[in-house]
Amino acid sequence: MFSAVELLPDHDTPIVLFTRHSIREVVCGKGLAGYDLQLTDEGRELAVAWGEYLSQQTQRQIVNCISSPIQRCIDTASLMIAGADRHFTENTHQIEILEQALLVEPGSFVVDIDLAVPHFRKQGAVSFIDSFVKNTLPGMKHPIRGVLDVLELLFNSHLIQCEPNPTSKHCALSLAVSHDTILAAFIAVISGHFQVQKKDWPEMMEGVFVWFDNTSSFEASQLNWVWRGQRHQVEIRDLNTAVHD
Template sequence: MLQAIELLPVQATPVLLFTRHSLREVVRGIGLAGYDLQLTDQGRELAFAWGEHLTQQTSRNITNCISSPIQRCVDTAELMIMGADQIKQNNTHKIDIAQESLLVEPGSFVVDIKQAAPYFREQGAVGFINSFVQNCLPGMKHPVTGVLDVLKLLYQTYQVEQQHLDHCGHLSLAVSHDTILAAFIAIIAGHQQVESKDWPEMMEGIFVWFEYVDAPFEQNIVHWIWRGQHQRLDIARLIKHIDKK
């Protein structure tokens, strides 16, 4: 993430950070991380410090935020905003955090939890996302359709930044979960396989921005930075992939 900061575009270009929540309580037993798992004390400190560091190092103000409705994601967003405000004293603490169903499951990729859940329990998180990316699971959206849904939400959030005409850097936040980030990154990068080493750590994220601020979503180009690599994708290519199905 520190390497990514060095690759961000010029300050006048708004950027969105699509991130996993901060450090949470450990899952007991085998299965999904429950909705009730909260951030640890270290996780709260990390989210605050990361928000503070981002603002200090990039001179970008956090100006809007969306989040999974799960409490650990909302808390991560709130603490990052508080950390940013510690540096800028720019009233970022008054930002409303919009809770989005597309940033949690079921919602982003899962359509029928009763059909999909047994495969998660059987395959584990990495195996489940691999099956999803390869379009091999019942109860799920087509993987490209799901990613386009999330990407369009990010674009709509990003467009809010265009309302700021002071030519200062602005940063949006989107706080979600590891499975959603892992699948999203795999699809936009064109990968058919996800390995354990590819899995997003807690408080790890992908920086995103769009090339044309006024162009329709379908005609835009998305840029992203993930683990020190800057890549870009013509969104029309994803849409064309769906049209072929």
Template sequence: PIQRCVDTAALMIQGADASTLAQNTHHIEIVEQGLLVEPGSFVLDIKQAGPYFRKQGALGFINSFVNNALPGMKHPITGVVDVLELIYNTHPQDHFGLSLAVSHDTILAAIIAVISGRNTVSREDWPKMMEGLFVWFEGDVFLESKLKWIWRGEVNELSIREFQNLEKIK
């Protein structure tokens, strides 16, 4: 529900329409989802977490988040699983469509670090403007599915069930 994200999605849809031979033969709807923007899926209490963002900056804040070291925040795995489940559930049911989720660099940096099992995000790791993460799922039930993703040309995968169980260990 951030206008910049809605505008970006609309421009991407416009570009996709312009690049197809049969323009405007499909219906594309923009659905606003609060989990994809700040404070999004990660913050439980903005009054507790907010001062840390102002003090540490985006990079410091995300590093503290992925290490589960901030008050007012969900466990990193819980927050990421919530976003992944949203993406899983909003994907077209015929499995032949494509969904586009527009978010912020901070949200993307956190998701990539957490699903990659990293507890440090450097400036080099930080998403560039309009850089995207390509994700898909294999499986008919979210918790039993495998997440597959491509980030900067590298293909990765993880079991959602095993990933979610890591929260109990960490």
């Protein structure tokens, strides 16, 4: 993530950090993380420190936030905002954290949970998402369609940042806090890999920085992102076309 920060665009370009939540309690089994698992003390400290670091290093102020409705994601967002407040004097901690169903399952990619869950329990998280991006699972959206839905949500967060704010002297950063399965599929699809292995799996508090060029419409925009020290781009229209191929 440190190397990713160095690859971000000029300060006048708003960006979105689409991130996994911070360190949570350990789960037993094949990656079946229940909704009730909370952040550890270390995870809470990390979220605060990371929020403060981002503000210091990028000189970007958190201006809006969306999150999975699961508590560990909401807590991650709140703690990152609190960390950013250590650097900026503005009351960023009063930003409303908007809960979004597209940032949790079922919601992002699962259409029929009764069809999908048996496969998840049998395969475990990594193999399940690998099967999903290959479009071989029942009860799921087309992987590109599902990712486009999430991308449009991020695009709308990005647009909020593009609106003039005469009261702020700082550049804009938006947070979107979600889960490992959603982020892993998102990265695979926008990268055109359609394969997910253990090495590709996002760590807790790891995320991807995204921003959009040509914001006249979502369909006409170009997606830019930085993931694990590499910068990429893709046309949204190319992803839309691939859904029907």
